[in-house]
Amino acid sequence: MKNRLKVLRAERDWTQADLAEKLEVSRQTINAIEKGKYDPSLPLAFKVARLFAIPIEAIFTDEVEVDIS
Amino acid sequence: MKNRLKVLRAERDWTQADLAEKLEVSRQTINAIEKGKYDPSLPLAFKVARLFAIPIEAIFTDEVEVDIS
DNA sequence: AGTTTAGGTCAAGCTTACTTTACATTGGTA
DNA sequence: TACCAATGTAAAGTAAGCTTGACCTAAACT
Numbered sequence: 001m002k003n004r005l006k007v008l009r010a011e012r013d014w015t016q017a018d019l020a021e022k023l024e025v026s027r028q029t030i031n032a033i034e035k036g037k038y039d040p041s042l043p044l045a046f047k048v049a050r051l052f053a054i055p056i057e058a059i060f061t062d063e064v065e066v067d068i069s
Numbered sequence: 070m071k072n073r074l075k076v077l078r079a080e081r082d083w084t085q086a087d088l089a090e091k092l093e094v095s096r097q098t099i100n101a102i103e104k105g106k107y108d109p110s111l112p113l114a115f116k117v118a119r120l121f122a123i124p125i126e127a128i129f130t131d132e133v134e135v136d137i138s
Numbered sequence: 139a140g141t142t143t144a145g146g147t148c149a150a151g152c153t154t155a156c157t158t159t160a161c162a163t164t165g166g167t168a
Numbered sequence: 169t170a171c172c173a174a175t176g177t178a179a180a181g182t183a184a185g186c187t188t189g190a191c192c193t194a195a196a197c198t
Contacts (some may be wrong), residue, residue, distance in 0.1 A: 001115075015143085015145085016144075016145065016146095017143095017144080017145095025187090027144095028146090029187080031146065032147095034145095035146080035147095038184065039111045039112060039185085040111055041108065041110065041111065041184090041185060042109055042111050042114050042129060043070055044186090045111050046131050049126075050131070055124060055125075056124075056126065057124060060111060060115075084174060084175085085175070086174080095157060096174095097156080097157080098155080098157080100175070100176065100177085101155085101156085104177095107155060107156090108154085108155085109155080110185085
């Protein structure tokens with residue numbers, strides 16, 4: 001599951017900590033989601049969509065991440 | 070988090086077991102989600118949306134369930 | 139050189155999502 | 169009445185999402 005969080009953040013000049021605060025989650029959670037460590041819960045995905053005022057599908061996609069480890 | 074699974078299922082005359090099979094989850098998972106016991110993961114929500122060919126927001130909503138226990 | 143800011147990561151612990159197995163309830167129908 | 173299909177529910181276990189606290193690196197600034 002890919003996401004455009006980093007880009008959406010950059011467009012607004014927000015840090016991971018800024019976004020975390022707005023979404024009421026920890027900074028580590030934002031980092032983990034951006035780095036593809038895990039996917040957000042559905043409620044959190046809704047919160048993200050509401051914050052950026054765009055559909056969930058415009059932020060997250062079902063494409064699988066390429067694991068480069 | 071409310072959802073329209075039961076209605077979408079009814080429109081297609083599918084049982085909970087039918088839907089579970091199509092989504093590759095257990096019947097209990099479908100039942101639990103319909104009954105509001107918990108929300109699906111984001112990947113499962115995407116799978117549901119793809120199956121019904123409608124946006125996630127057309128199936129799940131932010132509204133909190135009323136707990137009648 | 140020392141400090142600050144942003145990002146990356148790890149460990150331990152808790153909660154939520156999901157599984158399997160099993161059993162109870164309800165409505166229809168032979 | 170007995171049976172069967174669909175639904176509801178529970179217990180116990182695993183996996184995933186999220187927390188706090190801590191530490192490390194790199195870049196920018198004083």
